Amino acid sequence: MSAPVVRVTLRGLWFRRRRLVGLFVAVFLGVAFLAGILGLSATMTDAIDTSYQTANRGVDAIVRSGTEVASGADEIRGPIPVSVLDAVRSAPGVADAQAEAKGAATITGADGKLVTGLGPRDAGTWIADAALNPWRIVAGSAPRGPADIVIDRASATAGHLTPGSTTTVYAPDPVRVTVTGIATYGGQDANGGSSYVAFTLAGAQRYLLGDSGAVSDIVVRADTGVAEDSLVAAIGAALPDGVEAVGGRQATRDQIATVDDGFLKFFKAFLDIFAGIALLVAALSIHNTFSVVAAGRARELALLRVLGARRSQALRGLVLEAAVLGLVGSVAGVAAGYGMAAGLKGAFAGLGLPLPLHGVVFTVADALIAVGVGVVVTVVATLSTAVRASRTPPLAALTAVAVDTSAASRARPVAGLAVTAAGAAGTAFGAAGSSDVVTGVAAVATLVGLIILGPATCAWAARAAGRFLGGANRVNARIAQRNVLRSPARVASAGAALMVGVALVAMFAVIGASISASTTGTLGAMFTGDLVVSGGGSAYGNSGFSPQVATRVAAVPGVGTAAGVGTGQARIAGTAQTVTVADPVALARAFTIAAGAGRLAVSRTVAEEHGWHTGSRVDVTFVDGRTETLPIGALYRPTAPLSDYIVPADVWSAHNPRQLVSAVYVVTTPGADTGAVRAAVTSIAGEYGGLAVAGRAKFVDDTVAGASTLLNVVYVMLALAVVIAILGIANTLALAVAERYREIGLLRAVGAGRAQVRRIIQWEALLTAALGTVSGTVLGVFFGWALSSTTSNSGGGEVFAVPWVRIALIVLIGALAGLVAGSRPARRAARLDPLVAIASE
Amino acid sequence: MSQTRPSGRQATLVADVAARTEAASKVYGRGGSAVTALDGVTVDFPAGAFTAVMGPSGSGKSTLMHCLAGLDRTTAGKVYLGDVDLGTLDERRLTALRRTRIGFVFQSFNLLPTLSAAENISLPAELAGIRLDAARVDRVIDAVGLRGRSAHRPSQLSGGQQQRVAVARALVTDPDLIVADEPTGNLDSRASGDVLGLLRSAVTDFGRTVVMVTHDPGAAGYADRVVFLADGRIADVMTEPTADRVLDAMKGLTR
Ligand SMILES: Nc1ncnc2c1ncn2[C@@H]1O[C@H](COP(=O)(O)OP(=O)(O)OP(=O)(O)O)[C@@H](O)[C@H]1O
């Protein structure tokens, strides 16, 4: 690139730095968000990798059950016979082999309260061979008796437990234990957010498996010089059917891969969507700001052309300008991304979605990606403006600066209307035909159509508003309205950024309300019980509690039925599924689901997908590797907290002897003293570490609230996009004020007071924000309707509900945000000295 | 340039004073870089008269106009509109005064580009919260010869037409004082003649008071009096000016 272009560009950038602040901020925020999200993803990946690598560091092979029933992070496999241990030990190349029994156990602190945390409550076996045990004792000693335990240092600190303390662990039945040692995991106080309890093998077998003849798996250390695959082959030859051996390194890779394309993939995609939205909104803001700045420079560009600059030189200068701005904003954004990652982590935790992470990992590659994306987005967003501005005829230098009239195209409104109409029709069609692909694509088309239609909508809305606004504000409103009308394209693109943000917020509000309404409706109709005992929050993680609770509650006078319902994993019709485990007879009393003994109950959604109906026979493979063919006894409307499959407990327990329960649904007998029943149930719940007891209404509310947790996270993620959009409006207005110094001065000279000038700008801000908010809200409600009917038509049974109060609030906040956005430019305009304005130029 | 002057002007010569300054001074900046734009100017602007203000570039004409119109404040001395001392008014009162009692016509950029001619004309009144009746706006538009153009935007009007709209706007609120700073500075002689004729008739036919800055001796010929400024001081006051006498006086000032 030629030196003068570069020099003029860089000088100009410095000279105009105040005007470009808004552009910088848009790039900065968009990239900071992206970098924060990349950082968060990297941190999670790193935490998971480290955790698994530490777990298997000295393990050369693992011997375990060959049946896999769970897909995802939780390795749920059935136990194997302890007799396998001797076979493994005598296999060639094996230096040491240790059996372990695993499960879950919640620790009670010295104050009698459960030690809760951000992860599962793991329990296992203390292994003396340091190569096979990722834990290191830092205080006290290894367990000797079955009632001795070693715990992680984080739990010890939180629960004020020291070597020698006695306490209770729920494993899941309460066990009195003595803490003999405190351990660390790979130098950390805990393994991520999980707690850890290690028994002796005998203790672990007794409390975690309930079977002294079984173990969960066997970890093997090889003789020096024995390769992993030959070790695996040697052990494999000695194993009975249904038991397999895998290499330690291989197991680590598999575990990491499972998490990577399971939960992590979903989580990263989820985060990336919001980074994309923030960048899209930032791009709209950048586009707009740059076009205003370029319009203000038409004369300068024309002068350059008069002086002999070629069109291509002008274009290169403009692109370079955008690239430099993009680079500066992106680098600053990446720097702020670290803080953003930490902030997101905090926000997630605050919303009940805690991530068990230490610190933040930030890779050079991620930093480069964020900077690259920032620069590319900036250049692309400004390209059309740069091309248009570079076409400024030299003659423009000699004539007065014209008002920016970039919306002149006649084809644009027609095209916009066509795309919008086609998109909306497609969305509705997709919703009716329950095709989420059609709905999604058409929804995006609708959005694009509206953006194309923007200037026309804006002009129309400004005219309508002009007719609508009367009274004392008449002149102010009219001048503001005319200002909007002079460059509707500019106002429309400032409003479009807000429209996108608001549409998404409104859409999620509608979907959230619809889900809440259907859950409330469905669960309210299906649940016929009176009380629910549950783990209540994160204390138990996925692990559930002792089935004894159900048995004991059932014995309380006045209790008719106490249905203990658990959660488990099984392969159904070939794929791994999460299932609900319940006694069909008891369940039929607490819910309107009557499958009958030995029969499955299946949600209508799943039944429709597979073409099943009552009486269909379905293969179920259990964790012990055996498969049974069960008839379907009932279909039901899907609802939290039930999963899509309910497996009868009598069949289940033959394969899973140690099934835990996650809730006990209580039905009282007619005429029972409900107060007394509740008191008795609460007292039992207290003996198991303070389980939560809820009445019917609270149970429904809690379930609905649980379903909305993710929604709150979504709102936080969208908040940034909305903030960027509002800043964009503020920025556009500030530039517009700078452009109109003379007009404002004239207004003041002919008698407009400062307050009037301020109100004129505020009106303009309000019109812009209202345009974005109202169109965004309408669009969002429409999308929400389309999505919820797409799912309801596919058997989800969703109700379409519009949260009017929330929607009104969104519109109100949008309008207020407009006023906030307008306040600074308005104040600046009001402060203008009329004489300075007259003298300027 | 020997146009017949309307005969009403003698009668208004000794009437009361619409605006005046008393030892008005205006200093821009401080210390070594201070510029004295007005240096103890004491001058009366009789009501119902057309006063032209002339002088070399930089002599303080615009500054004087800004002070008279309440757009700027003097650093010493007083400015009166009728018997109101502008120095005692706060920002809010000055603004109110500007929109009801003063009309202003600048050399250019007098109109909001987004408003039509008629809307520009009624702007000061509307800012004051007064609804002007349409008949009145029409009368003023007729008076400035723009019937049929009232719905046009400034960009659709010629420079001369724009200045006539500006004059109409200055007239419509019946102000006590109309201040015009080189209103014909950008116009050719025909368009200038139209605008000056309008200002003249505002005085003669409607009894308004006009103070106008001009560099054109011919334009000064429309006035009842000419006040000459040089270096921020009153150099001379001439009554019954003609273009030739004004030209002579100007030569004396510039040396
Ligand atoms: N804002 C300002 N700051 C500093 N000096 C100023 C300012 N405005 C005017 N001046 C100075 O005050 C003096 C009088 O200026 P003024 O604009 O009143 O002159 P003028 O008679 O209107 O000239 P012209 O015929 O060129 O319009 C000049 O020397 C000018 O440089």
Ligand SMILES: [Mg+2]
């Ligand atoms: Mg001047």
